[in-house]
Amino acid sequence: xxxxxxxxxxxxxxxxxNSIINCAYSNSASDYFxxxxxxxxxxPQFIIDIRSNMDKRQGQRVTVLLNKTVKHLSLxxxxxxxxxxxxxxxxxxxxxxxxxxxxxxxxxxTVIP
Amino acid sequence: xxxxxxxxxxxxxxxxQSMTLQCAQDMNHEYMSWYRQDPGMGLRLIHYSVxxxxxxxxxxxNGYNVSRSxxxxxxxxxxxxxxxxxxxxxxxxxxxxxxxxxxxxxxFGPGTRLTVL
Numbered sequence: 001x002x003x004x005x006x007x008x009x010x011x012x013x014x015x016x017x018n019s020i021i022n023c024a025y026s027n028s029a030s031d032y033f034x035x036x037x038x039x040x041x042x043x044p045q046f047i048i049d050i051r052s053n054m055d056k057r058q059g060q061r062v063t064v065l066l067n068k069t070v071k072h073l074s075l076x077x078x079x080x081x082x083x084x085x086x087x088x089x090x091x092x093x094x095x096x097x098x099x100x101x102x103x104x105x106x107x108x109x110t111v112i113p
Numbered sequence: 114x115x116x117x118x119x120x121x122x123x124x125x126x127x128x129x130q131s132m133t134l135q136c137a138q139d140m141n142h143e144y145m146s147w148y149r150q151d152p153g154m155g156l157r158l159i160h161y162s163v164x165x166x167x168x169x170x171x172x173x174x175n176g177y178n179v180s181r182s183x184x185x186x187x188x189x190x191x192x193x194x195x196x197x198x199x200x201x202x203x204x205x206x207x208x209x210x211x212x213x214x215x216x217x218x219x220x221f222g223p224g225t226r227l228t229v230l
Binding site (some may be wrong): 034041042043044045046049089091100101102103104105106 | 117148153154155156157158161171172203205218219220221222223224
């Protein structure tokens, strides 16, 4: 089956530092990826997305990098704030399976004040 | 807009009981889906719908039924609850999947935490 995995289940960073959360995917046919943030007791919230014809995409304090050669996705959060503490998921869409996303297990980010 | 709403927020069932998890969205989204979230696992797709009257199975459909009689509502029915269905259930909606960057993304509801004894 398909797999979307995260390298680190937990990550702790100092407030103000940059955070990097990684994700590996296994299917080279995946062409669309989303990063989600999930706070405790809430549903996942869209952060940023990227398509396979791109290497990098930037948002507000967040950057997603896609390396198709090694099937690796990362989320960079600049100047991490306490409000960034949450679980972060990556999800991939594989076109030949239709409207179905595969989600990673998540990385728990803790920001230390 | 209220976005995606789910009821109830919490539910405890006994094995064999049936119930319906409600999901509604007021964004006129065509695409709606149900996921379950279990500890140590990513969100897994149960069923989805690309429009009123159209539903399809996801990754883990067994034990669940859905219907889509209106664009707004997408209820999930547990026919005969089992302990293995203890999970947090999320409903999501979007205009479409795999469209323009930054748009047409899935909006998730707050979730329903279900415990089956």
